Each structure stands twice: as C-alpha cells, then as structure tokens.
Amino acid sequence: MLPEWAPNLLVFAGHAPLVLLATGLVIDLFVLLRPKWDAGPAAATSVYVAAGVAAVIVYLAGPDAVASVYQVDGVTTVFEQHVTFRWYTLLFATIYGLVRLGLSFLPAVQELMITQVILVLVAAGGIYLSWQTTTAQAELVHRYGVGVQPVAEVRQQQAEEEEATPQGFTEREDAWSWTPTTPGAWKDAMTWVDGAPTDVQSFIFQPEGDGPPGLALYLRDATVLFTAPVEMRTADIRASLNVDAFDGTVSIVHNVRGAAFYDYLQLDENRLRLARREGSAVRVQDAADYGLQGWRSYRLIVERADRSGFVGDQMVVSGSDTPASPGTVGLRLSGTGLVRLRSMAVQPIPVEATEDTTDQQ
Known part of the structure; x- marks a missing residue:
C-alpha cells in the first residue's frame, strides 16, 4: 500500500x-x-x-x-x-x-x-x-503537483468540473464543431470506431505564451479512431493541431464506414497524404512533403469525388476517387506521444455547389 x-x-x-x-x-x-x-x-x-x-x-x-x-x-x-x-x-x-x-x-x-x-x-x-x-x-x-494528489481525487474533481462545464462539442443539423473545454467529457460525445476511450489519456493545457487552451491527447503504442455521430457525404473539415510530440501518424478521417473503411488526410512527420482505405487495401490519391512543425490549421474539402488538403491557406495535396458512401468524420491516431488539438469543425458542402462546380468543368 x-x-x-x-x-x-x-x-x-x-x-x-x-x-x-x-x-x-x-x-x-x-x-x-x-x-x-x-x-x-x-x-x-x-x-x-x-x-x-x-x-x-x-x-x-x-x-x-x-x-x-x-x-x-x-x-x-x-x-x-x-x-x-x-x-x-x-x-x-x-x-x-x-x-x-x-x-x-x-x-x-x-x-x-x-x-x-x-x-x-x-x-x-x-x-x-x-x-x-x-x-x-x-x-x-x-512545481506542478503531479502525482501528489490521489488520482481518484483528481478524477473526481475533474468529473465535478466537467459536469458544470460544457464539453465544447456542438452539433447542429448536419454539422458539428469541437472546441475542448474539459479533459474527459468529449469521449462520451464520440463514437469509438477503433480502440477505446481508455487508450487515450487527455488533459487540458494552457500555453505558456498567448493563445487559447487546448486538449492534449496522450497515447502509448496504441491506435484509436473516433468520430462524431453525424454522417455526411461531402464535408468541409477544419482542424487546429500540433503533432510535434507524437511519434506516429495522425489522420483526419472522413466518410468513415468502419475501422478499416474510410478516406483520410494523413499527417506523417513532414508529409501529407490523401488516401482511401478499404480493408487491407490503401489507395493513395496524392502525397507531398510539407513542414508540419508547430501549430497548424488544416483544412480538408471533400466534394463528391474530389478531395483537397490545405495547410493554412495553401493547398498542398489534391486528388480524386470514386464518390464514397456517406460516413462520419473524426480523427485516427496511431503511435506514441502527445497530439494537441485546439479546435475542429465540420460542415457539409451543399450538393448544389458540387454539381455546379462539376458542370462548369
């Protein structure tokens, strides 16, 4: 004892x-x-x-x-x-x-x-x-008091604070946004397609300089895939992420139909990759080297058969594939270390807009 x-x-x-x-x-x-x-x-x-x-x-x-x-x-x-x-x-x-x-x-x-x-x-x-x-x-x-308070008490304190604080997840019609405000409540809002909530340790961090707080996700040799429970065929996805302290791959996944059936924008060291996974088969649509150090704003536009991946305002990768079946949107993390997230937002692209774009082409 x-x-x-x-x-x-x-x-x-x-x-x-x-x-x-x-x-x-x-x-x-x-x-x-x-x-x-x-x-x-x-x-x-x-x-x-x-x-x-x-x-x-x-x-x-x-x-x-x-x-x-x-x-x-x-x-x-x-x-x-x-x-x-x-x-x-x-x-x-x-x-x-x-x-x-x-x-x-x-x-x-x-x-x-x-x-x-x-x-x-x-x-x-x-x-x-x-x-x-x-x-x-x-x-x-x-300096920070880590480990000098019983873990059960800390978790009880967090649970009480989370109960009184919005979890930062907002769902409206067929769109959603996520700005984490508590370390654990977000897990209940997500659908865990691969892995389990216990595979991820999470906590809210405050940056040393200016900037809003965010959510740090810590994995140790694990793979998780979680999505918001909102299905869509087209999507405009934005995420603010920092993957400097993560040894592995981080993917923004969309049109998720199962643990091995989804499309994704993968962040792998200093390389972006657009691809689709169907079972054991992976079909890469485009890939490019790009510096991913520090905080980055990522954007993924999914228009029927076309996909475009942005870092900030710059389009880095783009490709096309057969239109995917409707599915959910979220994140897939595989590896060891810390992934930090400030916000993520998803909204559908009106079908009329994609049809107009196709007609003009």
Missing part, C-alpha cells in the same frame, strides 16, 4: 533508476581501482538489473500521473520532456542490465580492463538520460 503523500508510483519510485545507476557506476569505478575485489562485478550487475526493473516501474507509472496534469500553465512542455527521456531511460536500463547479466557468465571478458572502461563510460551515458528524466519528473511533482 502506497502512502497517502505518494498516491502513485511515479513519485514513489521516480528517482530509483538514477540512484541505482549511480550506485552501479560507483561500484564499477571502485572495481577499476581495486581489481582484486572479487565481489565487485557481481554487486554492480545486481544493482544494474535492479535499475532496469525500477525503470520499467517508472515507465508504467507514468499514465496514472497524467490524471494530475490538468489546466496548468507550462506543464505540457515539461511532460513531453519527461515522456521522451523516460522512454530512453527504460531502453538503456533494461538493455544495459541484460548486457551486464550476460557478462557475468563470461568472467574472462568482464575482467578485461578495456571491457571495464567501456562499461563505465556507457553507464555514465545512462546516468545522463536518467538525470534528465528525474529532473523533468521533479519539476512535474514539485
């Missing part, structure tokens, strides 16, 4: 990898100075294996701590740093622990001076990664 002052493992075990890695390094240095200390290598190996276990615990404890990251100025940047270095620390500590464990069965190799020097240098690099993780975690805990 964890103490009341440390309601989740991120606070309780957050410094353990750094302490254990530093302890292992001290033992390694002592072995270099006292080569005849027979128990030294075994002691160092045990400590490094323990560091790997601690890194796994810290990594798995992270999502619960997200529940406490709520409407706090500047916390998003620190959280992104913590997520990144926590992952690197996990990789290093587990791999290095296994390497040291393997070397314990090769004493002749382990006792070589060159081997010991290399191991010390590598361990020092791992300590740097763990130090960065711990520094960001300490700022989250001591």
Whole structure:
C-alpha cells in the first residue's frame, strides 16, 4: 500500500533508476581501482538489473500521473520532456542490465580492463538520460503537483468540473464543431470506431505564451479512431493541431464506414497524404512533403469525388476517387506521444455547389 503523500508510483519510485545507476557506476569505478575485489562485478550487475526493473516501474507509472496534469500553465512542455527521456531511460536500463547479466557468465571478458572502461563510460551515458528524466519528473511533482494528489481525487474533481462545464462539442443539423473545454467529457460525445476511450489519456493545457487552451491527447503504442455521430457525404473539415510530440501518424478521417473503411488526410512527420482505405487495401490519391512543425490549421474539402488538403491557406495535396458512401468524420491516431488539438469543425458542402462546380468543368 502506497502512502497517502505518494498516491502513485511515479513519485514513489521516480528517482530509483538514477540512484541505482549511480550506485552501479560507483561500484564499477571502485572495481577499476581495486581489481582484486572479487565481489565487485557481481554487486554492480545486481544493482544494474535492479535499475532496469525500477525503470520499467517508472515507465508504467507514468499514465496514472497524467490524471494530475490538468489546466496548468507550462506543464505540457515539461511532460513531453519527461515522456521522451523516460522512454530512453527504460531502453538503456533494461538493455544495459541484460548486457551486464550476460557478462557475468563470461568472467574472462568482464575482467578485461578495456571491457571495464567501456562499461563505465556507457553507464555514465545512462546516468545522463536518467538525470534528465528525474529532473523533468521533479519539476512535474514539485512545481506542478503531479502525482501528489490521489488520482481518484483528481478524477473526481475533474468529473465535478466537467459536469458544470460544457464539453465544447456542438452539433447542429448536419454539422458539428469541437472546441475542448474539459479533459474527459468529449469521449462520451464520440463514437469509438477503433480502440477505446481508455487508450487515450487527455488533459487540458494552457500555453505558456498567448493563445487559447487546448486538449492534449496522450497515447502509448496504441491506435484509436473516433468520430462524431453525424454522417455526411461531402464535408468541409477544419482542424487546429500540433503533432510535434507524437511519434506516429495522425489522420483526419472522413466518410468513415468502419475501422478499416474510410478516406483520410494523413499527417506523417513532414508529409501529407490523401488516401482511401478499404480493408487491407490503401489507395493513395496524392502525397507531398510539407513542414508540419508547430501549430497548424488544416483544412480538408471533400466534394463528391474530389478531395483537397490545405495547410493554412495553401493547398498542398489534391486528388480524386470514386464518390464514397456517406460516413462520419473524426480523427485516427496511431503511435506514441502527445497530439494537441485546439479546435475542429465540420460542415457539409451543399450538393448544389458540387454539381455546379462539376458542370462548369
């Protein structure tokens, strides 16, 4: 049972990898100075294996701590740093622990001076990664209060605030708009075509500079596809997104007929792609390289058989395909990291307008 002052493992075990890695390094240095200390290598190996276990615990404890990251100025940047270095620390500590464990069965190799020097240098690099993780975690805990309030209490507080605050989702006739104002209520307004609401941790963030607040969506090696429950054949879709901290693909999906049947505008690193997915088959209509760093306003116009993708006011991709059956509109996220969203709005394009355009052509 964890103490009341440390309601989740991120606070309780957050410094353990750094302490254990530093302890292992001290033992390694002592072995270099006292080569005849027979128990030294075994002691160092045990400590490094323990560091790997601690890194796994810290990594798995992270999502619960997200529940406490709520409407706090500047916390998003620190959280992104913590997520990144926590992952690197996990990789290093587990791999290095296994390497040291393997070397314990090769004493002749382990006792070589060159081997010991290399191991010390590598361990020092791992300590740097763990130090960065711990520094960001300490700022989250001591500056922003992440993890020092029981998660159940935080979620109860959020639920009470959400009940008294509009969820930011507005549906009128055959159009809808979404400007997030609460971290969790939006999930009930969406239809989850692929994945589940529990695959996404979400919180409201306040930017450090000027600008409106937004919704941060955190995934860890997951895929979700959610849409608003409004079907349409044509659509004018606008979304304000920041995908800098996401390792994976983000797609604005439309004419969604199922988890594997939809059309989409995909944001993949610095590349835009217009495509249609039908089961296992993907048909790309157009693709182009384009810088997607920072906040971007995306627009996707779907007119019967024609599609056009914009970044700001510039059309970047366009293509055509057979007219799709009516379907819903939403987002598909696949990968690990943070996707930030300020707003999304969808309205149909009158059939008369598309027919007039076709006649003129």
